Amino acid sequence: MLKKLVVLTAVLTVLLTPMAARADHLDVIYIELQEGCSLPEYLAIIGDFNKWGTDYGYQAELAVPLQSDELGTMVWIGRSKNAEAFGRAWDAWRDAQMDSSSVPAQLQARFDQCQEPLTVRKGYDTY
Numbered sequence: 001m002l003k004k005l006v007v008l009t010a011v012l013t014v015l016l017t018p019m020a021a022r023a024d025h026l027d028v029i030y031i032e033l034q035e036g037c038s039l040p041e042y043l044a045i046i047g048d049f050n051k052w053g054t055d056y057g058y059q060a061e062l063a064v065p066l067q068s069d070e071l072g073t074m075v076w077i078g079r080s081k082n083a084e085a086f087g088r089a090w091d092a093w094r095d096a097q098m099d100s101s102s103v104p105a106q107l108q109a110r111f112d113q114c115q116e117p118l119t120v121r122k123g124y125d126t127y
Helices: 002-016 039-056 083-096 103-114
Strands: 024-031 058-063 074-080 121-126
Touching: 024 058, 024 083, 039 058, 039 074, 039 083, 039 103, 058 083, 074 083, 083 103, 083 121
Parallel strands: none
Antiparallel strands: 024 074, 024 121, 058 074
């Protein structure tokens, strides 16, 4: 009887305890490089961006298509702990654009020289 009670308690505990919510945030941007900008050059910019993003809990990687109907389009996948952390990073990035000597403004200038204007940007929570 005690064994059944222990098992029942364990099952009820698992069923009635809310699962820990873990919702990473993905910042997804479709990227096309300008003519004359190489993949290694763009990856170097992302590497410098990730150095900046470390303080804000934001890191990016680039998905390069091997099989796609859009072989010229790569996908920027930015990751942060949650949407709130993404918002803090975005606010810092946006606000720093006012100062052309800031790291974000200098990075943005490099992105602008290397990539076509952004056409698609999406945000996701992952569980």
